[in-house]
Amino acid sequence: AQSVTQPDIHITVSEGASLELRCNYSYGATPYLFWYVQSPGQGLQLLLKYFSGDTLVQGIKGFEAEFKRSQSSFNLRKPSVHWSDAAEYFCAVGVSHGNEKLTFGTGTRLTIIP
């Protein structure tokens, strides 16, 4: 079965600094990959997705992610974080079993300091 690992439980960065959140997946073939963000008390919002093609994908709110097959990774990046980026970030994977199910990582909580 597929799995998703987010090694960092909590990350703190200064406002204006760059950000990289790590995500590793375990699956033999190329999966469908997603990053979601959950602000306090909110549901999940889709930031970006990778299905195929260009391995660098752009999302909303200035986020991007790069799919690296050799490393089984799909890390999320942002060149300059804003205080409003403080939230919980979840990486998710879907595999081609036709059931449309997503498997979520354990999440990374991002704290922004002034």
Place this chain on the structure above:
Amino acid sequence: SAVISQKPSRDICQRGTSLTIQCQVDSQVTMMFWYRQQPGQSLTLIATANQGSEATYESGFVIDKFPISRPNLTFSTLTVSNMSPEDSSIYLCSVRIPGRGSYEQYFGPGTRLTVT
């Protein structure tokens, strides 16, 4: 994307009672999903609810505890039955939008349930 609403947004319930959570979408969707997010945890899929068929439950979740209805293409309910404090969680519904990429799901705002 679709606009997804859930009712109630939060509730405090006594153990042994049941709560029905509603999920409404502003467009017709085939696939709807129900997730549980326990405090400080990630999302766990409870079941997939497709219109016109019985819900498909994940390992560890049973219909008697979490009955689901899907009467039409824009609405679903999840009932948490005979609640215990361990059922205190955020319950989220999500939908798969037709025409969007495979596996791409959009989430409702969640229902925060506290069982005392």
